Amino acid sequence: MSKVLYIKANPKDNASSRTFRISESFIEAYKGSHPNDEIITLDLYKEKIDFLAYESVTKHGKPEPGQAENDPILKYASQFVGADKYVFAEPLWNLGIPAILKAYIDYICVTGITFTYTAEGAKGLCENKKAVNIAARGGLYSEGFMATLEMGDKYLRTILGFLGISDIQTIAAEGLDIVGADVDGIVQHAIKQAQDMATNF
Numbered sequence: 001m002s003k004v005l006y007i008k009a010n011p012k013d014n015a016s017s018r019t020f021r022i023s024e025s026f027i028e029a030y031k032g033s034h035p036n037d038e039i040i041t042l043d044l045y046k047e048k049i050d051f052l053a054y055e056s057v058t059k060h061g062k063p064e065p066g067q068a069e070n071d072p073i074l075k076y077a078s079q080f081v082g083a084d085k086y087v088f089a090e091p092l093w094n095l096g097i098p099a100i101l102k103a104y105i106d107y108i109c110v111t112g113i114t115f116t117y118t119a120e121g122a123k124g125l126c127e128n129k130k131a132v133n134i135a136a137r138g139g140l141y142s143e144g145f146m147a148t149l150e151m152g153d154k155y156l157r158t159i160l161g162f163l164g165i166s167d168i169q170t171i172a173a174e175g176l177d178i179v180g181a182d183v184d185g186i187v188q189h190a191i192k193q194a195q196d197m198a199t200n201f
Helices: 018-033 054-060 075-081 099-108 145-149 152-162 183-199
Strands: 003-008 038-043 085-091 115-118 121-124 130-136 167-173
Touching (some): 018 085, 018 130, 018 167, 018 183, 085 152, 121 152, 130 183, 167 183
Parallel strands (some): 085 130, 130 167
Antiparallel strands (some): 115 121
8 A cells, every 4th residue: 555645836726726636536547547546635735834944954954753743844754754645736837936836855854854964965865756747838948048037847857866766757838828828728638637547657
């Protein structure tokens, strides 16, 4: 049995978020294909994830054994490393990820929990895990010049790789804000892609 951590980073609800229409379809399809797996939903806005304060940053040294699970800051890193698979769902905002998702990443990057330092440098402690990133984008960022401006999926892939996760897939619904775009058609295509991917995730 695998444990899936479903990380949602959008203030909109499931019905009004194009991102969540796709990610919720992924999760439902995943449940159908993996009925015995545990899915933990972490809505960052409902969690009220905030930026790390001084007191929080000081906890990011090497925590004592057993400290992380019950600590209001370190519990997110403990939860993250305890999962086997990750589903990220967020819109592309201003060429990057929403600030709340970056804040969450600052919570989970903790020395001694999700990564460590060795004589050769930093080493991720989340190896042999996999992730999918589901993103909605107003423009077209998958090729050409605009691809050089896309920093959301690139950042997630980079930081997850730093933590030891190399098996990463992306589902992107693009061009949603272009005048005349078939928004429903684009979203439906992404939903079909998500449902197909969920079967073997």
